[in-house]
Amino acid sequence: MAGFLDNFRWPECECIDWGERRNAVASIVAGVLFFTGWWIMIDAAVAYPTQEQMNHAFHTCGVFSTIAFFMINAVSNGQVRGTRTEKAAWAGQVRARLWLFIGFMMMFGSLIGSIWILFGGYVVPSEFLPSVCPCWSNITLIYKFGRTEDLWG
């Protein structure tokens, strides 16, 4: 019973031959998601301009996600795994891991904050759109990071 899923394999997806274009496609998809998220935020800010309709503090989720995005993408995988050979790279590896840790914390924190805004502010009352926007831009920013990780693959 313990190993009954061992022989289960996902059906092979041979429809798309990624090859060398994988990184380019990943960066394009990431760009679409990232900027669509930001434009949804801009649209919400324009459609609901006053503080009562949409609290201006909601923008901080998007801003922190963007900062975290740039932080995470600034560090390459090699630095974190320590594949560089110089001795001084030890300290560089620790610093790189700390940088990534802080970046991920900001990313997840803003994602949680945006989901909180979505449910706390808007699922109970009736206004829907302003809540979607910070949440969407955060989800897309997380997905985007997951894809751009392919860039180092």
Place this chain on the structure above:
Amino acid sequence: MAGIKALVGLSFSGAIGLTFLLLGCAIETYGVYWPMFVLIFYVLSPIPTFISRRLSDDSESSNACRELAYFLTTGIVVSSFGLPIVLARTNTIKWGACGLVMTGNAVIFLTILGFFIVFGGGDDWSWEQW
């Protein structure tokens, strides 16, 4: 050079794209010229690719600079579609104008892509080609 026919064809499609954009502004029932701001995005869109091609020589291997250029270019293209939508949602422009502008966007970006495919494939990306 890939030929005069390609050049003429691409410039024709560029003119058609700009015509759509102008129609979106100038038709009497629309009348406002806010959509002209997407011209900024048209001008900005080839720049990241130019810069990355200039800075790096290897065209085959995975290149972080080129992928950053693709990311930024995609962002500029998305922004040029997002701006008319946001303008239409706030009733600054009408939805018909928005549709015309987005059609013009699509044609112009296909033209720019066509330029890169037809004229940009050479290994020697130097300024002498101009």
